[in-house]
Amino acid sequence: MSFETSVPLFWRRLASHYRLSATRCTNAKCNQIFFPPRRFCPKCGLETEENVSLSARGQVVTYTIIYTAPTGKELQAPYCMAIIELEDGISITAQITGIDPSEVFVGMQVKVAFRKHGSFSKMGIIHYGFKFIPADYPRKI
Amino acid sequence: MTGDRVGIIGGYMTAFGEHWELGIRELAAEAIIKSIRTIPKGIDKKEIEALWVGNMSAGRFVGQEHVAAVVADAAGLTPIPATRVECACASGGLSLRSAYLAVKSRMFDVVIASSVEKMTDQTNAGDVTTTLATAADQEWEQQLGITFPGLYALMARAHFQKYGTTKEHLAAAAVKNHKNASKNPKAHFRREITMEQVLNARMVADPLGLFDCSPVSDGAAAVILAHESAIHKYTDAPVWIIGSGQASDTIALHSRRSFTHVHAAREAKKQAFKQAQHILGHSPQVQLAEVHDCFTIAEIMAIEDLGFFPEGEGGPATLEGRTAIDGEIPINPSGGLKGKGHPVGATGIAQALEITYQLLCDAGERQCADTEVGLSHNVGGSGATALVHLFSR
Numbered sequence: 001m002s003f004e005t006s007v008p009l010f011w012r013r014l015a016s017h018y019r020l021s022a023t024r025c026t027n028a029k030c031n032q033i034f035f036p037p038r039r040f041c042p043k044c045g046l047e048t049e050e051n052v053s054l055s056a057r058g059q060v061v062t063y064t065i066i067y068t069a070p071t072g073k074e075l076q077a078p079y080c081m082a083i084i085e086l087e088d089g090i091s092i093t094a095q096i097t098g099i100d101p102s103e104v105f106v107g108m109q110v111k112v113a114f115r116k117h118g119s120f121s122k123m124g125i126i127h128y129g130f131k132f133i134p135a136d137y138p139r140k141i
Numbered sequence: 142m143t144g145d146r147v148g149i150i151g152g153y154m155t156a157f158g159e160h161w162e163l164g165i166r167e168l169a170a171e172a173i174i175k176s177i178r179t180i181p182k183g184i185d186k187k188e189i190e191a192l193w194v195g196n197m198s199a200g201r202f203v204g205q206e207h208v209a210a211v212v213a214d215a216a217g218l219t220p221i222p223a224t225r226v227e228c229a230c231a232s233g234g235l236s237l238r239s240a241y242l243a244v245k246s247r248m249f250d251v252v253i254a255s256s257v258e259k260m261t262d263q264t265n266a267g268d269v270t271t272t273l274a275t276a277a278d279q280e281w282e283q284q285l286g287i288t289f290p291g292l293y294a295l296m297a298r299a300h301f302q303k304y305g306t307t308k309e310h311l312a313a314a315a316v317k318n319h320k321n322a323s324k325n326p327k328a329h330f331r332r333e334i335t336m337e338q339v340l341n342a343r344m345v346a347d348p349l350g351l352f353d354c355s356p357v358s359d360g361a362a363a364v365i366l367a368h369e370s371a372i373h374k375y376t377d378a379p380v381w382i383i384g385s386g387q388a389s390d391t392i393a394l395h396s397r398r399s400f401t402h403v404h405a406a407r408e409a410k411k412q413a414f415k416q417a418q419h420i421l422g423h424s425p426q427v428q429l430a431e432v433h434d435c436f437t438i439a440e441i442m443a444i445e446d447l448g449f450f451p452e453g454e455g456g457p458a459t460l461e462g463r464t465a466i467d468g469e470i471p472i473n474p475s476g477g478l479k480g481k482g483h484p485v486g487a488t489g490i491a492q493a494l495e496i497t498y499q500l501l502c503d504a505g506e507r508q509c510a511d512t513e514v515g516l517s518h519n520v521g522g523s524g525a526t527a528l529v530h531l532f533s534r
Contacts, residue, residue: 013280036281036393062302062400064294065347066286070274071267073286078344081287083295083395091395093282106302117285129285 010127017129020056020112022090023048035090055087056112057135065101072118080104084132098133109135146369146420147244148379149532150251151180152494154362157482158329159261163359165203166215169194169257172361173216176253180365181376189365190249192216192223195236195256197486201272203262212255229276230435232256233362233489234519234528238385240366241530250371256491257361258484269357273485276522278393290354290436292394292523294346297438299400301348303453308348310456311437312339315352315479317465318434322476324506329358329482353437358482362490364497380497383420383514384531386412394523403439403524406446410518413529417514425531428512429470429499431492433520434477443518444472447529471509474499489528492517496532 015021016037025032025041026049032041035054040047063082066073073079080101085091096104097115110132119126153176155168163171173192177184192213200206213223226235233256240254263269270290274283277292287295300306316336322328334352342350372379388408391397397404417425430447434440441455449470450458458464464472475481475495478488496515498504519528 036278062295062299064287064291064298064349065344066288066291067344067346068266068270068288068290070271070283070286070288071265074267076286078347079286081285081291081295083400093285093287093393093395095286106298 010125020054020130022052022054023050024052033088033090035092054090058084058086058110060104060106060108060110061085061091062106063104084110095131097131098137111135144369146381147241147366148369148372148381149364149497150367150372150375150379152176152364152497153179154327154491154494155360156327157358157360157484160359165199165205165257165259166211168259168359168361169212169255170215172363173253173255176363176365184375188251189253191243191252192218192221193236193240193254194223194225195232195486195489196225197227197229197232197258198272203259212257228526229521230485231489231519231521231526231528232486237489237493237530238387238528241382241385244366244368250368253363253365254490255363256487256489258486259359260357260484261359281393288346290346290349293436293438294349295394296400297348300438303401306441306456308340310441310460311353312336313460314434314437314440315339318473318477318480321466321474321507322480325476325481328476328480329356330480349436355435355478355483358484360482360484360487362487362494364490364493378501380500381533382530383533384413384417386410386529388527390525392525402442402446403520403527405524405527406443406518406520409527409529410447413531417531425514427514427516429474429509430472430516430518431475431495432472432518434473434479435483447518466507466509474507474509489519492519493530500532500534
C-alpha cells in the first residue's frame, strides 16, 4: 500500500492513538465528547476543543474473534476485536489482548493498554496505539 | 395513473461467479449490450441518453479508476454521458436510484443503470478482505484490526445477546439461499448445502463461519429505464419503480445507536413506502424481497428492519421456512448474495433484475407465487448507506 511510508498519516493521530485524546463541543449546552475525535460538533456545527481525556476503563459490549485477518495482521490471528463502551459513555472498536480470545465475554471489564499495532512492511512505519486488556490484568497464575 | 412513472423496459446480468477469462470491460459490456437486446420492441442505441455505472473498488480490485468511461467505451456507447457512482456494496442500488432520479426529473427519457465488479484478480483472501474493509472506517475500525465479516460478527453477537438469536437461525438463511440458488442458472453456487455444513464450517469471524459469508464473485448487471410517456414504444409489460429510498449513518459501527439493526435501512424503507403510497393510493403490500445478505445475520436484520417480522423474530421465522420461495414472504428467491454471489458493486442491479423477473413471472424454477409488489434492499458497508426500492407490475 502506498501509504505505508506516509508519516503524516500516523503523526496527526498520535495523541488520539497514544493517549485516547478526545474532543468536546464548546457549546456549554451540548458539551458532547467525541472519540474518534471530531473537529466540528455534528449537532451544533461548532469547532470542538482538543485534548479531552477519556476514561481508560470500560466494558465489552460485543466482540468477535478474527480468523481471516487483513493483510499485515495474519500472524496475529486468531485475535479478538470488540466494541468497548468506556465509562464516559463513548463506544470504540479495539483489539482485546492479554487474554485467550475464547475467554472474552460480553460485559467483561477492560482497561486501555499501549501496544504495538504492526507495520505495513519490513521498511514500513511501525505504529503503536491502544488495545484493551482485562481490568484484572496481569492475572495471577 | 399518474402518467409520471419510471419503468424498467429491459435488463440482463452475466452469470455471477469466478470469471477468470473475463475482465471488468468484458463483463460490463456483456451486461449492457445484452440488456439492450432484451427490450421487447427493440431500441435504436442512439435513443439511450445516459449511463450510470455502480462500482465499489475497481481502483483496488483491478487498478482501474475512471470506470464509467471504461464501461461506456467497452459497451460501444460513447459519447454518452457516463457516471460512476459508489457507496461500497450498495453501489448498484445507487446506480439504479441515480438513473431513476434522472428520468423522474425529465432530464432524460431512456437511460441505463449498470453495475460491475471484478474481484477475483486479487487472489489473496487477505487482500480481498482488506479492500472490502475500506467500506468501513479506515482510521478507527479497519486499521485497528477489524475486518468486514468481523463487523457483521459484532452485530451477530449483539443480536444473539439481545434476542436469543442462534447460529442455527443464521445457518437457516444460508441453507435456504443455496437451495434457491440451485434453481438460478446465473448463480455462483448452484448447489444445496446442509445445516451441518454451515455449522461445522471453519470460522471467519466468530460467530460467523465460512458459510455465513457471501462469496468473492465477478459479475455485471444492467437494467434500462424509461419514462412512462415514452415507455410503450419499447414494451407493453414494464415493471414500474414505485419507490426509491436512500439513507446514511455513521461510517463506524461503534458510533451507532444500535448494533442489532441497520437504521439507514429503516429510513430508506420509510421514504420508499411513502412514495409508493402516493403512486398506488394505498400502502404497498410487499409480497417478496431481495435483501442484502452479505452475511447471514444481515438477512435476519433486514427482514426485521423492513417490517416483515418483529425485532428478534427474524431468526426463528427463517428457521421455520416462512421466508422460503413457497413461504409467506419469499426472501432472496434468486439465492441472495450468499447463493447467487456478491460482486459487491453489481449486486444492487441484480436484485432489481430478480424482482423484475419475478413480477413478470419469468423466474423459471424459482418463480414465487403471482406477485404484484416486490422490494430490493441494498446495504453499503456495515450500514452507513442503505437503499430500498419498490417495484410493481
